[in-house]
Amino acid sequence: MTTLLLWDIDGTLTLSGGAGMRALQQALAREFGIDRSLADIDYAGRTDRYIVSQILLRIGLPDTEANHARLIEAYLLELPQALHNPGTRVLPGVAAALAILAARPDCALALLTGNIERGARIKLGHHGLSHYFKFGAFADDSPARNDLGPVALRRAQAHCGVAFAPERVFVIGDTPHDIACGRVIGARTIAVATGQYPLEQLQPHAPTAVLPDLADTAGFLRVLGLDA
Secondary structure, three states, X not given: OOEEEEEOOEOOOEEEOOHHHHXXXXXHHHHHOOOOOOOOOXXXXXXXXXXXXXXXXXXXXXXXXXXXXXXXXXXXXXXXXXXXXXXXXXXXXXXXXXXXXXXXXXXXXXXXXXXXHHHHHHHHHHOOOHHHOOOEEOOOOOOOHHHHHHHHHHHHHHHHOOOOOHHHEEEEEOOHHHHHHHHXXXXXXXXXXXXXXXXXXXXXXXXXXXXXXXXOHHHHHHHOOOOO
């Protein structure tokens, strides 16, 4: 096993049709009795813990562990239903790429996501993709996205028994935050323009490669330095 692939979820593997923010808004109403739009929250590429802190700040509630836990637990209750919307889908080429990569003995697949782990599993489970990822780094580990790469590497070594060389570690995501997160650990970075950022906004951040999507499976494997 020589290659480690660390995947973002939202905008990279799947789109949720705004389910995350909808579930948080419903959770806020359910748990705190506050009916407020969250459209002004900067959430792309951020961690759930960071987003919850921003919500609590905007509505004037103390940013405490207790309030975090209340909002997160309510969010997890709302999320499965919120995912049942027409905008929820697996992005082009993702299912084929995961199936091919998971079957290769030289590749390990893991998550590097701003979702808390239970939220990540709900989102991926909705599409039958969770089984591809046995481990990862999540918002549970830190509210700061750039802290998650080292956590993912430690878990990869523990899970796989391999110290992956930096040049064979790939962070795959759809935002500049994913690119920065990969750079922290010396990984190669693949940016996909399937989220909120188009190609021309991702390219200035100098990822290893920028792709419109993952529909070209053979091309994606070439970027990874793998034979089709």
